Amino acid sequence: MENNTANHDLKSGGKSTGPRVLLVGYNGANNTGSEARLLAIIEDIRSLLGPTVEITVPTLNEENLRRYLAEDEHLHIAPIPSIFFFAIDKLVKQHDLVLLVEGSCYMDTWTSALLWAFLWATNRAHHHNKPCLAYAVDAGELSSLNRWLVKREASKTDLIITRTRHAMEKLQKTGVTAPITSTADCAYTFKEEEDHDFLNRIWPESSNGVVGLAVVDFSLWPVVIRPWGRKKDLYKWPYYFSRSTERKNTREKLIEGWARTADEIIKKHGKSVALICMEELDHPLAEDILGKMKNKDQCRIISSGQYNASQMTGMLSDLDLLVTSRYHAAVLSLRAGVPQIAVAHDPRLTSLYQDLKLYQDYFICHDAPNLWEDLRRTIDLLLANGDLEKDMLKEGLQEQVTLSQKNRILLGEFLKEKNISSLK
Structure with a gap:
């Protein structure tokens, strides 16, 4: 595949008008959380380095990224191939600063390839003597090989900012020696457009109130690397979703459980149900859940494949209750104090x-023995008394926003330390 990485000097009329910043993340996946993070991070960078800072966003899916990111003379979209090593090396070499902006940075839950892309960017930044900062990221499960790789490569990062204290402690226990500090996710400072009452505008029939179910197909992950496979399992060559009898059974149980839960909410509480796809990949599962339901007319799929982060945040803010398997559904609904499970x-x-x-x-853990009974009981509890979480949500939001605002402060201090400033 041809490498179409952007030539920044040509795009800015033959000369650079500001420092060049590369944002390496899960960009262009029609993922609401990644979109909100990316836009918030761009705002942070511009507030510190001025409107003429040169920002490049690499992506495996240019078309999706252009849905919510407007390219201009200073903001560049750089398509890269699935086999990304040469392209990332070239981009890192062209820039003055590398930021790792994917929240799920140091984990192989989704695929090892994603982790390797971030570690490779760090490796290349270290090799080319470019400052590298992991910006409000997370750490999770790692195989033995990937734990060793993270220990070796993440230690070459100039600074790692984690979005939880747990992630910081996990990296330290893994043996990462880079400076690490913890704050909170960038999405807390995401400035959405005016999308108040958005849910009522797109679904006026739901005036009786809506419970949102932000679902994830656990059985799809992790994506595996194969030279070939079935077309229906293809994510983007050479990455395929893995299938097995066990995974198929897990998926079927998930569909049945969510469908039964949605029907109970509609019948028992008189609420409509939104099946929320925070990433477009969640849509097939949502379709199958809807197909199993008895009360389909009072249920609707709301997907990031159709709506941008502002609209999805507006929708989340209008819910009576959120039941979520998606991290950023919890984060983006928190500002409205929506009760959640x-x-x-x-x-x-x-x-x-x-x-x-x-x-x-x-x-509730997804593999809890009494998952659906526990979920039903907790839904009943919160729909009967939505104020049970009120104080915890309010206090939690204030704390998380305060921590999130430290990201920009830490970035400013890092830029000063590395002598990176706007060009006058």
Whole structure:
């Protein structure tokens, strides 16, 4: 595949008008959380380095990225191939600063390839003597090989800012020797457009109130690397979703459980149900859940493949209750104080719910033996009394926003230390 990485000097009329910053992350996946983070981080960079700072966003999916990121003379989109090593090396060499901007940075939950891309960017930055900063990222499960790689390569980062204390401690226990500090996720400072009452505008029939179910197909992950495979399992060559009888059974149980839960919410509480796809990849699961439901007319799929981060945040803010397997659904609904329950499958929601003091009563692991019974009981409890979490949500939001605002401060100090400033 041809390498189409951007030539910044040509795009800016033959000369650079500001420092060149490379943002390496999960960009262009139609993922609401990644979109909100990216836009918030661009705002942070411009506030510190001025409007003429040269920013490049590499992506495996240029078309999706252009849906929510407007390219201009100083903001560049750089398509890269699936086999990314040469392209990332070239981009790193062209820039003055490398930021790792993907929240799920130091984990192989989704695929080792994503982790390797971030570690490779760090490696190349170290090789080319370019400052490298991991910006409000997370750490999670790692295989033995990947734990060794993270220890070796992440230690070459100039500074790692984690979005939870748990992630910081995990990296330290892994043996990462780079300076590490913890704050909170960038999405807390995401400035959405005016999308108040958005849910009512797109779904006026739901005036009786809506419970949102932000679902994830746990059985899809991790994506594996193969030279070939079935077309229906292809994510983007050479990355394929893995399938097995066990995974198929897990998926079927997930579909049945969510469908039954949605029908109970509609029948028992008189609420409509939104099946929320925080990433476009969640949509097939949502379709299958809807297909199993008895009360399809009172349920609707709302997807990041159709709506941008501002619209999705507006929708989340209008819910009566959120049941989420997605980290950023919890984060982006928090500002509106929406009562929430986690059905979690990785450490990100675990850490967040511990920070919010919701872990003991409102957190359920996806493989809990009594998952659906526990979920039904907790839904009934919160729909009967939505104020039960009110104080915890308010206090948690204030704390997380305060921590999130430190990201920009730390970035400013880092830029000063590395002598990177706007060009006058």
